[in-house]
Amino acid sequence: xxxxxxxxxxxxxxxxxLLASVTLTVIVVYxxxxxxxxxxxxxxxxxxxxxxxxxxxxxxxxxxxxPLALGTDKCFDDWCASVLGxxxxxxxxxxxGTKAVAVTLRISNRARWAAFRPSQPRVTLALASxxxxxxxxxxxxxxxxxxxxxxxxxxxxxxGESFQTVSVxxxxxxxxQASVVLLEGPSIVTRFLVGDENSFFHGKMxxxxxxx
Numbered sequence: 001x002x003x004x005x006x007x008x009x010x011x012x013x014x015x016x017x018l019l020a021s022v023t024l025t026v027i028v029v030y031x032x033x034x035x036x037x038x039x040x041x042x043x044x045x046x047x048x049x050x051x052x053x054x055x056x057x058x059x060x061x062x063x064x065x066x067p068l069a070l071g072t073d074k075c076f077d078d079w080c081a082s083v084l085g086x087x088x089x090x091x092x093x094x095x096x097g098t099k100a101v102a103v104t105l106r107i108s109n110r111a112r113w114a115a116f117r118p119s120q121p122r123v124t125l126a127l128a129s130x131x132x133x134x135x136x137x138x139x140x141x142x143x144x145x146x147x148x149x150x151x152x153x154x155x156x157x158x159x160g161e162s163f164q165t166v167s168v169x170x171x172x173x174x175x176x177q178a179s180v181v182l183l184e185g186p187s188i189v190t191r192f193l194v195g196d197e198n199s200f201f202h203g204k205m206x207x208x209x210x211x212x
Contacts, residue, residue, distance in 0.1 A: 002073035002080060002110075003205065005184075010059070010195030017052040024048060056194050063195075063203040067179075070207060071106075076184040078111035079118045081153070083180045083207035084164070089143065100139040101125070101169045101211045103180055107153060108162035117156040118184050125169045126179040126206060136170035143168045171211065179206035 024045040028038045073080040082105065089100040105123065109116045125133040143166065144150060151165040171178065183190070183198050190198035197204045 001069070001071070002075050003068070004075050005197060005205065006076050007193070007195030010193050013052075013055065013194045014192065017048060020048050021045065021052075052194075056192065056199060057201065059194050060199055060202040065203040066205050067208050068205050070209075072207075073106075073108065073110075074182050074205060075110060076118065077116075078109055078114070079116055079121070079157075079184060080108045080110050081121065081123075081182045081184075082106045083182070083209070086178075086180070086209040086211060088211050089139075089168070095170060097173050098170045099173045099175070099211075100136070100143070101171055101175075101178070101209075102143060103167050103169065103209070104164060105153070105167060105182075106162060106164050107151070107155070107157070109157035109159055111159045113159050115156060115158045118154055120186050121153040121182075121184045123153065123167050123183075124181045125171060126181050126204075127171065127175060128177055132181070133169055133171060135167045139168040139170045175211055177208065178211055179208050181206050 024041050027041040028045055031038050031041065068074065068083075070083055070085060073082045084104040084106055086101055086103045089102055103123065103125075123135065127133065140150070147166075150167070151163050153165065153167075155163070157163075181204055183204075185193075185196070185198070187198060190196045191200060193199055196202065
């Protein structure tokens with residue numbers, strides 16, 4: 001099973017508003033350099049930006065966080081990622097009051113012909129408290145000492161290729177439930193894409209896990 005995380009309609013809206021904003025900005029700058037009043041173009045530029053932000057926030061506030069079953073591919077165009085499972089690891093010198101959690105991921109390229117390298121793929125753990133936790137470098141190194149190096153999420157894949165890898169997190173010892181969040185794309189760009197999970201206040205499709 002798979003879901004498509006890329007919102008083509010949102011990308012189109014972003015492109016159209018970006019084109020309009022750039023055009024109006026050029027007109028405003030030109031009029032300013034010529035010593036003329038920016039007048040209607042300036043008002044139109046502000047209105048354009050306000051309208052886009054209103055659409056962005058309306059879509060975000062209308063979205064919801066939803067669960068995905070383990071093994072479901074979350075695809076960003078042809079690059080897909082899935083959470084296969086999670087487990088707590090034996091204590092191995094982590095910070096006091098914490099435990100390590102290993103999350104097994106499957107990464108694949110669903111394209112028929114083209115090789116693909118994802119743009120800034122990332123995985124985090126969302127705790128019930130609302131805290132977002134990135135992978136732990138010390139815990140990852142300790143894990144890899146035992147089982148060997150793990151593949152980078154940003155690895156280039158030829159068409160049809162896939163691999164499994166493990167990301168290790170350090171969470172409070174009392175943690176029993178968490179959610180794995182998978183995202184792809186430059187953060188600074190996707191924050192402003194209508195309908196993108198990384199945009200302001202947007203709900204996310206997450207993988208609930210148990211970390212006893």
